[in-house]
Amino acid sequence: MIRYALLAALMLAGPAVAQTQTAMNQQAGADWKAADAAMTVQWQRTYAAMKRRDAADTTRGGGVGYAAATLASQRAWLPFRDRQCVIEGAEYAGGSMQPMVQRQCLARVTRERTVQLKDMMWQRGR
Numbered sequence: 001m002i003r004y005a006l007l008a009a010l011m012l013a014g015p016a017v018a019q020t021q022t023a024m025n026q027q028a029g030a031d032w033k034a035a036d037a038a039m040t041v042q043w044q045r046t047y048a049a050m051k052r053r054d055a056a057d058t059t060r061g062g063g064v065g066y067a068a069a070t071l072a073s074q075r076a077w078l079p080f081r082d083r084q085c086v087i088e089g090a091e092y093a094g095g096s097m098q099p100m101v102q103r104q105c106l107a108r109v110t111r112e113r114t115v116q117l118k119d120m121m122w123q124r125g126r
Contacts, residue, residue, distance in 0.1 A: 021096040028103035035110040039117065046117040048072060070120065081109045 019027075050066040057064060088103030 020098070025096075025103065028100045028107065032103045032107040032110065035114070039110050041115040042114045042117045043074060044048070046120050047074075049121050077113060078105045081106065084109060103119040 047067060047070055050070045053066045054064070057066075085102045085105035088105040089098045092098040092101050
């Protein structure tokens with residue numbers, strides 16, 4: 001009876017999708033590419049906002065270097081991301097999962113950076 005219930009549940013769940021490691025690696029790469037594209041859009045918005053903030057700030061001689069600091073932060077973050085994900089992928093060094101793990105890391109860390117960039121778009125008086 002239990003076997004039939006399990007079989008019925010599996011049939012209702014739909015056909016199983018078998019994936020190869022190559023397909024999973026490709027999907028992880030596509031996820032990273034999408035995360036990177038979203039971060040690039042947010043980067044452009046944030047950097048432009050920082051430039052406007054510098055231009056509008058008449059205190060301390062007109063701006064405190066928000067744009068320069070944001071650019072320096074991004075330039076430092078990029079090698080951090082890449083090196084962090086090499087470390088995470090190294091657990092599977094030489095194996096077929098290594099590229100997938102690295103790309104999953106790249107996607108995750110890039111999405112986290114996108115949130116950080118968005119959070120930098122604070123408004124005064126909030």
